[in-house]
Amino acid sequence: MSVPTAALGRRPRGDRVRGTLFYIVLLISVAVGFILLFTLLADVVQKGVGYLDPIFFTEPSSSNPDNAGARPAILGTIYLMLLLLVMVVPIGVGTAIYLEEYADRERWYNRLLELNIQNLAAVPSIVYGILGLAFLVRGIGLGRVLLAGALILTLLVLPTVIVAAREAIRAVPDSIRQGAFALGATRWQVVSRQVLPAAIPGIATGSILALARAIGETAPLLLVGALTYVAVNPTLLGSFTALPIQIYQWIARPQEEFRLLAAAGIIVLLVILLTMNAFAIWLRNRYQRRW
Amino acid sequence: MATRDTTVGAQPGAIRLRAEGTRWGEVAVKGVLAFCALVSVATTVGIVIALLLPSIEFFREVSIVDFFTDDRWAPLFEPASYGVRPLLAGTFTVTFWASLVALPFGLGAAVYLSEYASPRARGILKPALEVLAGIPTVVFGFFALTFFTPLLQDLGLDVGTFNVLSAGIVIGVLLIPTVASISEDAMAAVPQELRDGAYGLGASKLQVSTRIVIPAAVSGIVASFVLAISRAVGETMVVLLAAGGIAQLTLDPREPSQTMTAFIGATGIGDVPTGSIEYKTIFAVGLTLFVITLFMNMVSIRLVRKYREVYE
Numbered sequence: 001m002s003v004p005t006a007a008l009g010r011r012p013r014g015d016r017v018r019g020t021l022f023y024i025v026l027l028i029s030v031a032v033g034f035i036l037l038f039t040l041l042a043d044v045v046q047k048g049v050g051y052l053d054p055i056f057f058t059e060p061s062s063s064n065p066d067n068a069g070a071r072p073a074i075l076g077t078i079y080l081m082l083l084l085l086v087m088v089v090p091i092g093v094g095t096a097i098y099l100e101e102y103a104d105r106e107r108w109y110n111r112l113l114e115l116n117i118q119n120l121a122a123v124p125s126i127v128y129g130i131l132g133l134a135f136l137v138r139g140i141g142l143g144r145v146l147l148a149g150a151l152i153l154t155l156l157v158l159p160t161v162i163v164a165a166r167e168a169i170r171a172v173p174d175s176i177r178q179g180a181f182a183l184g185a186t187r188w189q190v191v192s193r194q195v196l197p198a199a200i201p202g203i204a205t206g207s208i209l210a211l212a213r214a215i216g217e218t219a220p221l222l223l224v225g226a227l228t229y230v231a232v233n234p235t236l237l238g239s240f241t242a243l244p245i246q247i248y249q250w251i252a253r254p255q256e257e258f259r260l261l262a263a264a265g266i267i268v269l270l271v272i273l274l275t276m277n278a279f280a281i282w283l284r285n286r287y288q289r290r291w
Numbered sequence: 292m293a294t295r296d297t298t299v300g301a302q303p304g305a306i307r308l309r310a311e312g313t314r315w316g317e318v319a320v321k322g323v324l325a326f327c328a329l330v331s332v333a334t335t336v337g338i339v340i341a342l343l344l345p346s347i348e349f350f351r352e353v354s355i356v357d358f359f360t361d362d363r364w365a366p367l368f369e370p371a372s373y374g375v376r377p378l379l380a381g382t383f384t385v386t387f388w389a390s391l392v393a394l395p396f397g398l399g400a401a402v403y404l405s406e407y408a409s410p411r412a413r414g415i416l417k418p419a420l421e422v423l424a425g426i427p428t429v430v431f432g433f434f435a436l437t438f439f440t441p442l443l444q445d446l447g448l449d450v451g452t453f454n455v456l457s458a459g460i461v462i463g464v465l466l467i468p469t470v471a472s473i474s475e476d477a478m479a480a481v482p483q484e485l486r487d488g489a490y491g492l493g494a495s496k497l498q499v500s501t502r503i504v505i506p507a508a509v510s511g512i513v514a515s516f517v518l519a520i521s522r523a524v525g526e527t528m529v530v531l532l533a534a535g536g537i538a539q540l541t542l543d544p545r546e547p548s549q550t551m552t553a554f555i556g557a558t559g560i561g562d563v564p565t566g567s568i569e570y571k572t573i574f575a576v577g578l579t580l581f582v583i584t585l586f587m588n589m590v591s592i593r594l595v596r597k598y599r600e601v602y603e
Contacts, residue, residue: 011495015497022500026400026402026407027403029395029403030403030416033420033423033464037423040426040431040434043434044430044434047437091327092327094324098325098328102325115592116331116335119585120334122521122522122584123584124524125527126525126577127525127577127584129555130559131334134341135337135341158331158334159331213425216425216426216428216430218428218527219527219528219531219552222556223559223560247429247433248531251436259433262433263433266430273425273427274422277421277422
């Protein structure tokens, strides 16, 4: 680097111009994503708002766009969410507790476990769909049912829940654990009565964000066969559809009206997701403690 | 966990603090927790088995040499042909255009957030980027097909209803948050002293950003690039909706093209009979996809570890 000639004076003009140009490039970089986000939202609302009538929420899909609704799909998404909540949170938090409070980091199998989770988080979602197709739908003959979809989404977002829960558990200071141990508490007493209660806000926030991601997933559900015409409400071991699948199905039709219907479905899906996100952020701000 | 010293003093008759018997409840709890951890191991094993077994059967019927050298992918036609290169070409072109958008803009956004933004601006922009990252890909697919492609046509580009360019650019935008957040983490880990030293020598903000912070955070930045590329390779819904369903060996982004993921999606939707060769193609292509993304993910994980080791 050359020695600045006017070390104590103003910077050379060229430097200032370059600095400003760089700043503008950075601003554009940040703006691109948001411009697209707002265009997307405006486009979807403008196209879909006309179809958001009571029929949309009370009727199943139909070959006539004016009578078509998304009731089975909306219910399917809600059921998926509940099943996921029941399955992924206990397994994810259990794994996080094991890794943070019990596992010996020096052991090869524990390090392999961590690497495995990091890697699973980046496996393409359609590969989980293949897993579901091979083992659940065809392998054990579960068929194209709601439970198969819920199980696959559970495995898909498990790494996300584990990572979030681990961060929340790690944020609890060691002094609290040591204090409890000093009073004679066993490891499980320390974890269940001291660490977990303190980590709950972080765990809840991470779990809600993971659930929000899961119910927007489409590709794995396509493979476990949610793409059938379903007019009845979903049951655990019956065929089902979900909101993203219904949206995909409508977009794939050639008629313009179904695209508008798809936009209406997207509005409903985004409202659900944004509500979950907002709730998670509120939880984090309201209850998370800084130690 | 370090083993705690459980006896006080070494002489005989010292107070023993060790528990008298085994606490079976504690052992059971640890067992349950370890079982939870095994679920994710079982997932990986399951994925590998699910992909490998049908793929082996597939390669008994189709030579692996033909799979990688034939330049026609037409499993449903007579005569059938199983050359994966058209699918690889489709995946490559989509990934190329997505990277062209995601990498520079993601890096720019990261530099802005880490070096230029006021704490208040960062407080608004980071959650907003998370919102962008949380939008389902089927929504981006809808946007690419019904808004972005017509927009490109209005701009005078000679693109069809289904084309790679639109899908690639939209995937690029949806990956900006991935690149930005990991790169920004790496830049935040660069010690403030390095910046202060450069400022003390009279460096400008531009010089500090490009000659100090970016080189110091390079392993994290490359990790974010690799991860974003891996995501682009594995992205399904946007290409399924907007890039069309014709597998062809072309790198022209104005043409429709099928990627590996779109083929898996399109074939998996239908009712292909279990055990048929069409059914097995899903797994052969899936295995190829898995191996490619696995390799990139391992590289990315390595690189992230590297910068963590250096600065944390």
